[in-house]
Structures are given as C-alpha cells and as structure tokens.
Amino acid sequence: MIVRDGGVRQPRTRAGIGLRAPHVAEMLERRPPVGWLEVHAENYMGGGPSVRALDAIRRDYDIAIHGVGLSLGSADGIDGSHLVRLHRLVERMEPTLVSEHLSWSVFEGAYLNHLLPLPLTEEALAITARNVDRVQETLGRRLLIENPSSYLRFAHSTIPEPIFIAELARRTGCGILCDVNNLYVSQANVGLEARRALELLPVDAVGEIHLAGHAVNDADGVRVLVDDHGAPVANAVWRLYVLALDRFGAVPTLIEWDTNLPALDVLLGEAAEAERLLERVERGAHVCAA
C-alpha cells in the first residue's frame, strides 16, 4: 500500500532494482513483479524516447531518483542550473525517494565523471551541510545521502566516515542511503570498520539500502576491491546486509548493476533474495547472520 505523507509517496519496504537502458523495453513488455525501480537522475534530464519510456514504466512502478552529479561536496557550492533541472525532474516524476552521494565531482566548471572522495574535516562537513540544505530547500523534501566507496584516505581527515554522515543528517535533517557494498569495499581498501559503521549510523535516518557486486583486483600484489557494480552481490556483503536489517529494520533495498549488465532476470533474482530477507525482518524474525 502506498501511504501518502505531505504529498510525497512513501516507498514500500521492498526490494527494487536499478533500471538501466538495455532493460527498459523488456520491463515494458513483461512488467515483472518487483518492488520499485531506481533511475539515475542525469539520464532523464533531456527529452525523447528514453524519457517517454520511463513515463510509461512509472505508471506501473514506484520510481526512486538517484542523482550522481550534484557534487554535494563542492567547495564552491552546487551548480544552480543543475539543481533546477533536478527539481523539474522530481516534480514531474513524483519519486518515492531522492538520493545523492557524499562526494564531489565538479570544480571550476569541469565535471569530473566520478564520485570523488572528500577529506573528512569540519570544513568539508560544513560545506556539504550547506549544500544539502540548499538542495532540500529547493526540492522541498528530504534527500538521502549515500556513503562512498573509498580507495584512499586523506592525511588531514579528522572525522570517521559514519560519524561525518550521522552529523550531516543531524545538521540538515537529510536521510541516509546505506550502501552496504560500499561499506565492505571501503573496509577492504581503507580500513573502514563496516560493522562499527552500521552501529554508528542513526537508525531513524536510514531510508534506503543499496546492494551491488564489486570486482576483486590485484594491483602489484595488493588486493583492491573496485565498486564496479558488475557482479552478483558477494556473500560477505549479504552477511553485512543481514546485520544492517537487524539494526535498521526492513528498509527499501536496491540491487544495482552497471558494468557487464546481465539479463533482467539476474537482477530480479538478486532482488528476490533481498525481498526474502526483508520479509523475515517485517515478520519480526531476527535474521541470523549465517
């Protein structure tokens, strides 16, 4: 059931999948049962057939909007014209959730196509909070902020990542998108303590969970996990997800896949597994981390 709250549709606590262009025609034809769909905001800011297809799909599915280009950590503030485009998209699509990243990607008019890491400092926290405030004021709704996957650490970082995110949520009222795969990747690459992070993130703020696969690379004998969204969710990440559900409850969960995109049914199968775990939490059963 969709509960309406202040004009914003609330997501059902179910598992969804990231909708990617190669799957759109099949989604329209088959209309498979899946809780909801998430799209990248920037892919739908133009016009034409892909936007029309999404309009057709959202008659049957709840849609969440996941931005990748706001650059919430930009020292110079966010690009007002891009925010206007996001606002228009949100008004048109009536998404259940709107999310972005704890990262930056824009500097002096150049968009560097990556979710780039922020030094975790008081200054970065103040700047990001100011930018999040501006977005939430413009959109008139809560934004969920996703924890990043990290490959390096800054020497002058002073705040542990989960505390930085918790404080951002406290100052701005934003929600948190807990990407469980990112926690696992960052644990392997830069020593973030994933289980401890789950304990430090405020339960009330977590409004969405992301799950995805990662690549395991060998760089000169050092193991590096790359968050390429190009494989099934790893067993260790499923186990961490179970812990996340124990703490946060049945939170809407998304299966993301971007690299080496497989058949739609593979994504639906992963979503069905998440759905099974979500149902156990909703029935009140303590999900055992096997």
Added chain:
Amino acid sequence: MSALRDTQAAWRTALLGGEPAGALADLVAGGLPIDSRLAIYRHHVATSLSELLESVYPVVCRLVDRRFFGYAADAFISACPPAGPCLFEYGAGFPDFLVRLEPCRTLAWLPDVARLEWAMHRAWFADDATPLDPRLLAAIPADERADARVRLDPSVTLLTSPFAVDDIWRANQPGAPEILVSADAGPVHLEIRRHGDEVFVRRLHAPAWAFRSALRAGSTLAEAGERALALDESFDLAATFQALFGDDVLVAFTHLTRRETP
C-alpha cells in the same frame, strides 16, 4: 582560503591528465602506493569519458582506428572536460576539436562526419514537440503570412558539407557492404531529425535546405524564400512551404499582425 578548495583544485588537475603531485601530497600511505590509489580515480574518469565519446562517434572511431581515437578522445577530455553531469550533452565540441588536431589535418572530411554523428545523437535526446496544425497558419491573412516566423522541431539539425558525409556514414555501419565512397561527391545538404522513436538523415535540395536553415535562424517566411530563390530562380516556394507541414517539422510560429507592427 579553503583547504577543501585547494584539494579539489589539485584533483581537477590530476584527473585531467595534469601533474598529480598536488593531489598526492594529501594522501595516507600504506598498502597500495598512493599513486596507484589516485590512478584508480584517474583511470575511471579517462576511460568512462573516452568510452562515452566512442559511443557518440562510432564512425569517426572506425575511420581513424580505435587507438588513434583513444588518443584524440584523451586530448579532447583534458582540453574540454564535461561542463556538467548530463553526459548526453557531452561531446558537442569534438568535431571542432578534430579540425584543430594536427594529425587529422589531411582528413578534411572527418570533422563533418563527426558533425553528422553529433546531430544524430542530439536528435535522440531532443525534447518532444507537437507538430503545428496547418490550419493555424492558414488562419493568418494571406498578405501577412510572409512576415510570420516559425520554429522548427527541436531535434532538427541542418548540416551542409563539401563531402558526401552521409554516404561515408552509411558505408561505415556494422555489416555494411564494402563499397567505394567518393568523399568529394558533395556538396550535400542534410537534414537530421528524430521522428517518433527514429532518427533520420536525408538530403535536401540546396534551395530547400537554405529555406529551412533561414527559418531555423529566425528569418521570416519571405526572407527565407528570398534566400532560396537566390540559389534557384525556379524554386517553388509554395510547394516547399507545404512540405514543411507534410514533414511535421514546424512546431510553432510567431506573427505580428499589420495592426501591431509599428
């Protein structure tokens, strides 16, 4: 003075093929060397944007071979990084960049092939628009119709080239039969647009192309007609005008009545 700003300035330099020392100075050592860690980000930025350009310009890539295309794409990305995160808008400047790229100087037709590919890409993402009802224009008094200005479908690009770039494009599609294309079989006057869910490229006669180009640039119907007649005295203005409606290419018009005209 912002430490974050300094960090982001150093990263911008490092990620666009510049000196990485500034970005490396801030990083924690241990395990994988810091330059390898930074390289993960550099690699992603470079390859994702290069692959994007290849997807927009597949025929240019085929014509110059992939390795050279990769070199040209890297140079373009460093010189003209995306201005914003809507990446379907990225790459418009690539044809002009090819004009200035020294190794391409002998491939005079290459930038126009790129312009054709950009026009097709752009057409796909253009806004939908409703074709103009011909009865609306017919309602304007006949003697005032010449002063009307029209707006063409937003997906339309009017492109002219001294080279037969449409033939070159067709001959370089996957599975196209091996044919000899004479690059200097031009000039060609092309209209590229989306109709429904398909993008079309077609040749127009030079006067009809001039007529539509003038309308696109904001000329009145009379001014656009003069441009076409200057190329061909026998140009049939009425038929060409009717064809605009037949093609669903007009989406709006503006017209000042004589009474409103100062």
